Amino acid sequence: MSDxxxxxxxxxxWVRVALTTLALAFVALFLLVPLAAVFWEAFSKGWxxxxxxxxxxxxxxxxxxxxxxAAFAVPLNLVFGVAAAWAIARFEFRGKSFxxxxxxxxxxxxxxxxGLMYMLLFGAQGWLGPWLAEHDVKIVxxxxxxxxxxxxxxxxxxxRELIPLMQAQGADEEQxxxxxxxSGWQTFWRVTLPNVKWGLLYGVILTNARAMGExxxxxxxxxxxxxxxxxxxxxxxxxYNEYNFVGAFACASLLAFLALLTLVVKSxxxxxxxxxxxxxxxxxxEARLASA
Amino acid sequence: MKLLNRxxxxxxxxxxxFGLTLFWLLLIVLLPFAALVLKTADMGWAAFxxxxxxxxxxxxxxxxxxxxxxxxxxxxxxxxLLAWVxxxxxxxxxxxxxxLVDLPFxxxxxxxxxxxxxxxxxxxxxxxxxxxxxxxxxxTPLGIVVALTFVSLPFVVRTVQPVLEDLExxxxxxxxxxxxxxxxxxxxxxxxxxxxxxxxGGAMAFARATGEFGSVIFIAGNIPLVxxxxxxxxxxxxxxxxxxxxxxxxxVMLALSFVLLFAIxxxxxxxxxxxxxxx
Amino acid sequence: xxxxxxxxxxxxxxFTALDNVNLTVESGELVALLGPxxxxxxTLLRIIAGLETPDAGRVLFGGEDATHTHVSERQVGFVFxxxxxxxxxxxxxxxxxxxxxxxxxxxxxxxxxxxKVMKLLKxxxxxxxxxxYPGQLSGGQRQRIALARSLAVEPKVLLLDxxxxxxxxxxxxxxxxxxxxxxxxxxxxxxxxxxxxxxALEVSDRVVVMDHGRIEQVGAPDDIYEHPASPFxxxxxxxxxxxxxxxxxxxxxxxxxxxxxxxxxxxxxxxxYVRPHDLIVSRAADDALASGTVEHIxxxxxxxxIEVATGDGQTLEAVLAKEVFRxxxxxxxxxxxxxxxxxxVFLADGDYSI
Numbered sequence: 001m002s003d004x005x006x007x008x009x010x011x012x013x014w015v016r017v018a019l020t021t022l023a024l025a026f027v028a029l030f031l032l033v034p035l036a037a038v039f040w041e042a043f044s045k046g047w048x049x050x051x052x053x054x055x056x057x058x059x060x061x062x063x064x065x066x067x068x069x070a071a072f073a074v075p076l077n078l079v080f081g082v083a084a085a086w087a088i089a090r091f092e093f094r095g096k097s098f099x100x101x102x103x104x105x106x107x108x109x110x111x112x113x114x115g116l117m118y119m120l121l122f123g124a125q126g127w128l129g130p131w132l133a134e135h136d137v138k139i140v141x142x143x144x145x146x147x148x149x150x151x152x153x154x155x156x157x158x159x160r161e162l163i164p165l166m167q168a169q170g171a172d173e174e175q176x177x178x179x180x181x182x183s184g185w186q187t188f189w190r191v192t193l194p195n196v197k198w199g200l201l202y203g204v205i206l207t208n209a210r211a212m213g214e215x216x217x218x219x220x221x222x223x224x225x226x227x228x229x230x231x232x233x234x235x236x237x238x239x240y241n242e243y244n245f246v247g248a249f250a251c252a253s254l255l256a257f258l259a260l261l262t263l264v265v266k267s268x269x270x271x272x273x274x275x276x277x278x279x280x281x282x283x284x285x286e287a288r289l290a291s292a
Numbered sequence: 293m294k295l296l297n298r299x300x301x302x303x304x305x306x307x308x309x310f311g312l313t314l315f316w317l318l319l320i321v322l323l324p325f326a327a328l329v330l331k332t333a334d335m336g337w338a339a340f341x342x343x344x345x346x347x348x349x350x351x352x353x354x355x356x357x358x359x360x361x362x363x364x365x366x367x368x369x370x371x372x373l374l375a376w377v378x379x380x381x382x383x384x385x386x387x388x389x390x391x392l393v394d395l396p397f398x399x400x401x402x403x404x405x406x407x408x409x410x411x412x413x414x415x416x417x418x419x420x421x422x423x424x425x426x427x428x429x430x431x432t433p434l435g436i437v438v439a440l441t442f443v444s445l446p447f448v449v450r451t452v453q454p455v456l457e458d459l460e461x462x463x464x465x466x467x468x469x470x471x472x473x474x475x476x477x478x479x480x481x482x483x484x485x486x487x488x489x490x491x492x493g494g495a496m497a498f499a500r501a502t503g504e505f506g507s508v509i510f511i512a513g514n515i516p517l518v519x520x521x522x523x524x525x526x527x528x529x530x531x532x533x534x535x536x537x538x539x540x541x542x543x544v545m546l547a548l549s550f551v552l553l554f555a556i557x558x559x560x561x562x563x564x565x566x567x568x569x570x571x
Numbered sequence: 572x573x574x575x576x577x578x579x580x581x582x583x584x585x586f587t588a589l590d591n592v593n594l595t596v597e598s599g600e601l602v603a604l605l606g607p608x609x610x611x612x613x614t615l616l617r618i619i620a621g622l623e624t625p626d627a628g629r630v631l632f633g634g635e636d637a638t639h640t641h642v643s644e645r646q647v648g649f650v651f652x653x654x655x656x657x658x659x660x661x662x663x664x665x666x667x668x669x670x671x672x673x674x675x676x677x678x679x680x681x682x683x684x685x686x687k688v689m690k691l692l693k694x695x696x697x698x699x700x701x702x703x704y705p706g707q708l709s710g711g712q713r714q715r716i717a718l719a720r721s722l723a724v725e726p727k728v729l730l731l732d733x734x735x736x737x738x739x740x741x742x743x744x745x746x747x748x749x750x751x752x753x754x755x756x757x758x759x760x761x762x763x764x765x766x767x768x769x770x771a772l773e774v775s776d777r778v779v780v781m782d783h784g785r786i787e788q789v790g791a792p793d794d795i796y797e798h799p800a801s802p803f804x805x806x807x808x809x810x811x812x813x814x815x816x817x818x819x820x821x822x823x824x825x826x827x828x829x830x831x832x833x834x835x836x837x838x839x840x841x842x843x844y845v846r847p848h849d850l851i852v853s854r855a856a857d858d859a860l861a862s863g864t865v866e867h868i869x870x871x872x873x874x875x876x877i878e879v880a881t882g883d884g885q886t887l888e889a890v891l892a893k894e895v896f897r898x899x900x901x902x903x904x905x906x907x908x909x910x911x912x913x914x915x916v917f918l919a920d921g922d923y924s925i
Contacts, residue, residue: 011474016381023377024389026370030442031395034407037417041410080316087309099313105321108549110503112523113542116530117324120331125535127327152320172655174303175622178642179649180669180724184304190672194659206397213400215506216523220530233402233506240406240510249410252403259398266398267391302622302642 038256041249053250061227062235062251068143069218069231070211073150077207081158082200086192088159089166090174100163106155114152115220118145141223146231149217154207161203165196202269209262213255328546331539343540348516349525353544356522359433360501363440368494371448372486378449379456396445401506408439409510431513436521439507444497451493455486488563495556502549572633572727572760573598574619579628581614581784588614589625590784596728596762598633601754603771604764606781607807612764613732615781619762620730621645632727648721648729648759652736654713656705662716663688663701669724691719694753711742718750722757731763735770747774768808772796780804802917805844812850812887814843814860815919823916828860830914840919849912850889852877852899859908861887865901879907 010016043050053059084103088096106114120126122139132139139145173195177187193200215233222229230238232251239248332340343349377383378390396404412419412429422429429435459482467477505523512519522545529538574596581589589611596602604612617623619630621642629638637645657665664671666688670679679687692698695715705713714734721729734750735743751774754761765771771778772792780787780795780803788800799805816825818841823830825843845860856862863881870876875896879887887909891899901907 019373020377020381020383023370023374024383026374027389027392030445031392033417034404034411034442035395035399037407037411038403041407076316080313083309083312083316086305087313090303091306091310093306093310099317102317102321103313108499108503108553110505110523110542110545110549112505112526113328113503113545114324116526116538116542117328119530120535120539121324121327123535125533127330148320152324155320171303172651172653173657175642176649176651176655176720177657177668177672178302179620179622179645179647180672180720181643181646182668182672183643186672187303188305190668191657194657209398209400213403215400215402216503219505220527233400236402236406237510245410248406252400252406255400255403259395259400259403262398263391263394266394267387 035256035260038249038252041245042253044249045246049246050250050253053244053247054254056247058227058230059235059247059251062230062232063254065143065146065229066212066231069147069150070208072147073154073211074204074208076151077154077158078200078204080155081162081203081207084159085162085166085196086188089163090171103156103159106152111149111153111214111216112220115149115217118149118152118217118221122148140221141225141229143229145221146218146229149221150211150214153214153217154210157207157210158200158203161199161206162196165199166192169195198269198272202266205262205265209258212258328539328542331535332543335536335540339536340540340543343537344544348520349522349541349544351517352520352522352525353541353548355433355436355520356502356545357548359436359440359521360444360498360504362437363444363501364494364498366437366441367444367448367497368490371445371493371497372452372490375449375452375456379453393446393449396443401443401504402510404442405439405507405510408435408442408507412438412511430511431515431519433512433519435511435513436508436519439511440501440504443504443507444501447497447500448490448493451489451496452486455489456482459485488560491556491560491563495553495560498556499549499553503545573631574728574760574762575629575631575634576615576619577629577631579615579618579625579630581611581618581623581625587784589618592628592784592786594779594786594789596760598760599758601751601761601774601776602763603775603778604762604781605768605771605778605807606766606787608766610781611784612766612781616730616732616762616764619728620647620649622649646724646727648724648726650714650717650721650729650731650734652733654705654717656713656717656720658705660704661701662692662697662703662705662708665705665716666691666720666723668720687723688719691723694722695719709742710738711746714738714746715749718753722759726759729759729761731761733765734763735765735767743770750774772808780807782807799915802842802844805915805917810847810888811844811915812847814845816841816843818916818918823914825860828858830860830911832916836916836918842917842919844915844917845911845913847876847888847890848874849914850887851910851912852879852889852891852901852907853910854899854905854907856908859910861885862906862908863887865903865905865907868901868903870896877901877907879909 011019054063087093088100119140121128122132122145123129124133126140139148173191174187177191182190212231213233214231215237218231219234219237222231222234224230224234224238226238232255236248236251236255239245239251344353374393378386378393409416409430411417412422412435414420414423414428414430416430419430427434429438463481464477467481472480503523505521505527508521509524512521512524514520514524522541526538526541526545529535529541574594576592576594579589579592581587592611592615594615604615606612614623618625621637621640625638629636631637632645657668660668667684670684670687673679689698689701692701695718697712697715697719700708700712700716705716708716718731718734735746738746747770763775772795775792777789778792778795779789782803788795788804790798795804796808799808805811814825816823818824818832818835818838820838821832821835823832823835823841823843830843853859861879861881863879865877866880866886867878868875870893873893874890875893877889877891877896879889881887889909
């Protein structure tokens with residue numbers, strides 16, 4: 001945006017400076033300072049204590065459980081998200097918008113309520129509780145409950161990334177592949193998937209970030225058994241409530257680092273998509289100019 | 293005709309993908325919902341009313357929805373400003389700020405909670421300067437507003453930003469040629485175009501904030517009747533094995549959020565019809 | 572391979588896209604489906620391809636019923652309006668796709684695929700772009716790659732949806748001629764959809780004019796242009812001046828003017844169409860169909876277009892060669908008389924659908 005061309009539709013310089021300053025101050029106060037505080041507190045007593053906090057057995061078990069949870073929740077929701085996007089973006093059917101609403105539902109449910117619903121389903125006083133106890137299957141206060149609650153809160157991410165992307169791209173390329181004799185799976189693997197890979201990656205990375213960081217829902221179903229059913233966020237809570245701030249922030253810094261990584265991947269993906277679009281747009285424009 | 297042509301019936305896999313979607317939806321979302329509904333049906337009407345009209349419960353619901361409302365209002369104003377600055381004004385580090393806006397989506401809420409509490413505690417980086425001014429943030433409802441503002445910050449920015457980006461420069465130039473002042477152009481041309489996005493973003497921020505738990509419990513102080521949020525009531529009822537009580541509060545929360553979402557959808561539908569045809 | 576379309580019906584909700592369509596495309600022909608947007612031409616093409624299923628009717632390829640053959644087994648080549656090139660594959664991989672997805676037993680070897688793809692790229696004169704990605708090509712180049720890709724599987728019929736629709740005027744013209752030459756060379760039965768009458772008339776062996784889901788007329792370009800079968804076809808194929816008159820016996824009368832008809836369509840109120848280049852402009856009043864004042868003269872290029880305002884508020888258009896115009900030396904504001912060389916006459920209440 002050059003200054004000359006936008007003079008007629010631009011604000012006075014002092015307005016611009018004031019608004020920009022205000023906005024940046026808001027970002028600094030609400031985003032940058034809290035982020036910095038996490039790392040500051042984590043390293044406030046030195047590197048050694050930081051490393052010790054992460055390698056003590058309970059922290060280590062929380063890390064392992066978090067990784068395990070994500071290892072289940074992410075692939076499950078990946079498969080679901082791709083299937084949902086294929087059904088919704090590629091076919092017309094009755095009740096489609098209702099289905100989309102249902103998929104979005106977990107976003108408008110408080111994580112604590114989500115956890116409660118699983119308690120009501122699988123807990124000791126729950127619907128299936130007695131039957132589960134009889135057959136010696138433990139779901140709540142155990143790993144399966146944590147995975148289920150995590151799957152619930154991360155349910156919509158992949159589908160929500162893919163559906164608009166696939167709708168925008170249209171089905172032309174897939175139809176072309178079918179006309180050329182490709183089977184359904186060949187079309188999916190060789191045409192659909194490569195076209196949405198960046199959006200898919202972003203959906204997965206968001207799912208992963210949320211899966212590893214979920215607190216409310218997991219807190220309800222975990223039972224807080226130390227060294228057994230505590231994920232990193234739950235472990236952070238316990239340490240913090242015990243006034244072990246260095247330990248709490250050391251574990252928190254792992255999650256903050258994961259968040260930063262998520263943001264980097266997101267920016268990368270957006271840049272990739274924008275570049276691909278710009279390239280095809282420029283080409284069309286050049287071609288038009290050249291032939292004019 | 294082009295529009296009607298979009299029946300992609302030649303592509304295979306509808307049965308498989310639709311079946312899988314439905315199965316997963318039933319298992320993960322609808323079954324737990326059914327459990328909630330069944331449990332509620334177990335409860336007598338009197339017991340239900342008794343539970344949810346208890347003083348602590350009412351106070352917590354008021355607090356959860358009130359603080360969420362304040363946070364959404366803050367984010368509607370500041371989110372619009374942030375989106376505006378990001379789209380319109382050049383400044384160094386813009387890409388970084390743009391990326392940072394999504395931090396609340398990526399940062400686990402518990403981490404945000406302890407970070408904000410540490411900052412705003414009376415001896416924290418920010419608290420030590422605010423308390424002498426008579427501004428107690430941590431362990432008060434104000435702290436809850438701060439935490440909810442943080443977790444719902446990206447919504448308004450991310451819904452308004454693309455609308456501002458797509459806004460045709462020609463509209464403003466035309467208004468300018470017709471003699472409108474810069475502020476008139478903003479108020480009568482630019483702002484109305486962003487209203488549907490503001491409503492959507494504000495609604496999403498509000499919905500997210502009402503149910504928020506992780507970031508709030510650390511900074512709230514959790515004083516009954518003062519700074520105790522509704523999700524916490526559910527947790528404490530569960531800790532006392534009062535499943536029915538917890539369910540009652542959860543049902544009220546869900547009902548309130550659904551009513552609000554529905555109302556906001558209706559407003560949005562009306563707004564987009566009024567500004568119809570444009571997109 | 573010939574294509575037969577029998578009694579095809581297709582509805583989208585309340586909208587009738589195709590209403591009892593019958594058509595035969597002979598083997599080796601190049602046929603244009605011509606009509607305004609919404610006339611059903613694209614739907615018909617997609618039904619031939621198998622991308623849509625008709626509600627009723629049959630599609631026969633070489634006399635064999637293909638109505639229920641799935642699109643991936645129909646062995647048609649389809650060129651999409653916006654090309655639908657696979658954007659993540661190189662030009663080479665795009666063209667090779669149809670061969671490389673064949674089951675292992677019938678898939679050609681890597682070398683055979685490469686030879687074939689390069690041969691096709693040479694045919695469309697783009698072999699130097701084999702390693703480029705679709706995003707790096709111009710519109711015309713993408714179009715030719717899309718064509719090469721559809722030809723790679725040796726289709727029984729080639730179907731093209733608005734093949735030049737998204738291109739610039741000049742590229743369009745070049746590609747049109749090129750497609751004609753290519754068809755003369757490979758001679759595969761081809762059907763293409765267009766809304767541009769000039770394109771249809773110039774490129775195809777036969778033109779199928781469609782409107783409102785029905786076929787209005789089928790014929791050779793010259794035949795259709797000279798002998799349009801309905802008012803719609805007459806108007807759609809180019810500019811016309813419309814007159815209202817009567818047919819009595821073997822004469823058309825418009826006001827005081829009488830025109831002899833070799834083959835009168837019947838008797839009664841009639842619509843008479845005269846193309847601008849069939850109107851003779853003169854200063855002499857004898858035998859004139861209409862008279863009026865010259866309003867505008869557009870004299871760019873070899874043809875001169877003259878707009879004449881008649882007394883009853885109608886504006887007529889005449890086109891004459893520059894030499895004729897020079898001889899006449901008409902100026903704006905002058906009164907002139909118009910006389911038709913050739914008239915297309917239709918009864919006002921006739922039914923012209925076939």
